[in-house]
Amino acid sequence: MSEPQPVVSMRRIGKKFGGVTALHDVDLDASAGQVLAIVGDNGAGKSTLIKILTGVYQPTSGSIHLDGKPLEMNSHSDAKALGIDAVYQTLALADDLDPAANMFLGSELTRSFMGIPYLDNKTMRLEAVRVLDERLGVKLRSMDVATESLSGGQRQAVAIARAVYQPDLRVLVMDEPTAALGPQETARTLKLIKVLRDEGLTILLISHSLDDVFEVSDQIQIMRRGRRAGLVKTEDSSPKEVLGMIVGAAEDAA
Ligand SMILES: Nc1ncnc2c1ncn2[C@@H]1O[C@H](COP(=O)(O)OP(=O)(O)O)[C@@H](O)[C@H]1O
Ligand SMILES: [Mg+2]
Structure with a gap:
């Protein structure tokens, strides 16, 4: 071969x-x-x-x-x-934010209402579940938790989800x-x-x-x-x- x-x-x-x-x-x-x-x-x-x-x-x-x-x-x-991206051992996650916010850190989804932009938390959460659960097979008990309360493996999954969400990775x-x-x-x-x-x-x-x-x-x-x-x-x-x-x-x- x-x-x-x-x-x-x-x-x-x-x-x-x-x-x-x-x-x-x-x-x-x-x-x-x-x-x-x-x-x-x-x-x-x-x-x-x-x-x-x-x-x-x-x-x-x-x-x-x-x-x-x-x-x-x-x-x-x-x-x-x-x-080309990397996930490091020392995870650059914001401990006090929830998993979805971490996944979109620095590239937050926004919408606008009457010309005023706001964070589209609902879509970010849906997208986070789609990537974590459907694509990576990682189920979190709740998406409404601070990332610091997750296990090491789940935190790792959030960091990986953030990297693989880039469509041209x-x-x-x-x-x-x-x-x-x-x-x-x-x-x-x-x-x-x-x-x-x-x-x-x-x-x-x-x-x-x-x-x-x-x-x-x-x-x-x-x-x-x-x-x-x-x-x-x-x-x-x-x-x-x-x-x-x-x-x-x-x-x-x-
Ligand atoms: N920023 C740096 N400044 C000076 N020396 C460095 C730096 N980074 C790595 N080195 C040196 O380069 C060599 C290879 O290090 P590194 O790539 O970290 O190895 P590994 O990841 O395999 O442990 C070592 O001798 C290390 O001391
Ligand atoms: Mg090394």
């Missing part, structure tokens, strides 16, 4: 922070309807790589292509406009989405990732949990000391092999 044409490609990405070289000539390819996991020890360069992909950092060298076309991004809003990056979650909520989040994958999104999953990685990913990119130390098909690999690449077992033996 031939490999699908990648949606996003990063070529020979280098990144220096002053005297520190965080990334050396890193390549990355991710396809539609696939989960690419990115693994590696702390400091391996995972976050820097995906911050470059999401426009937060600019690379020192190298290029990024979307559907084969070179990209120029100067900010995260540039990336969002191109359909192509690439979703998730940096340690299950790090703060218990086993049940982790299972729910992994299910949600599969739903989005099946919708055809390109998903990049950074995770320390090889259990999670082996459960949901199609391919695994192993980062080590700012380089791509390996790229494997999940079904052809094993946690033992990937762990060996993370710690550089082969390199150390040589």
Whole structure:
């Protein structure tokens, strides 16, 4: 079977922070309807790589292509406009607002009555339920609650709902989405990732949990000391092999 044409490609990405070289000539390819996991020890360069992909950092060298076309991004809003977004472990949710208000934070729906605009809370709530429940399969007991009263997994779902509500979203990056979650909520989040994958999104999953990685990913990119130390098909690999690449077992033996 031939490999699908990648949606996003990063070529020979280098990144220096002053005297520190965080990334050396890193390549990355991710396809539609696939989960690419990115693994590696702390400091391996995972976050820097995906911050470059999401426009937060600019690379020192190298290029990024979307559907084969070179990209120029100067900010995260540039990336969002191109359909590349991220959900971070430290969720940027407003705790005192309800889930719908969080989903539409910064892009609130409005209507106007006799020329006076007002927030269309009713439609926002209906839309929030449509995305959370019908699309993501996440049922909240009530939509009339402060987001801080939700469980970690539900908060995660609200953050994901906000990202996937963008109609032209192509690439979703998730940096340690299950790090703060218990086993049940982790299972729910992994299910949600599969739903989005099946919708055809390109998903990049950074995770320390090889259990999670082996459960949901199609391919695994192993980062080590700012380089791509390996790229494997999940079904052809094993946690033992990937762990060996993370710690550089082969390199150390040589
Ligand atoms: N903003 C920054 N300023 C200086 N050095 C940084 C910055 N961000 C990351 N680094 C360095 O780049 C390297 C890779 O870090 P990072 O991408 O966060 O790794 P990971 O996400 O795999 O833990 C580390 O040596 C880290 O100290
Ligand atoms: Mg990181």
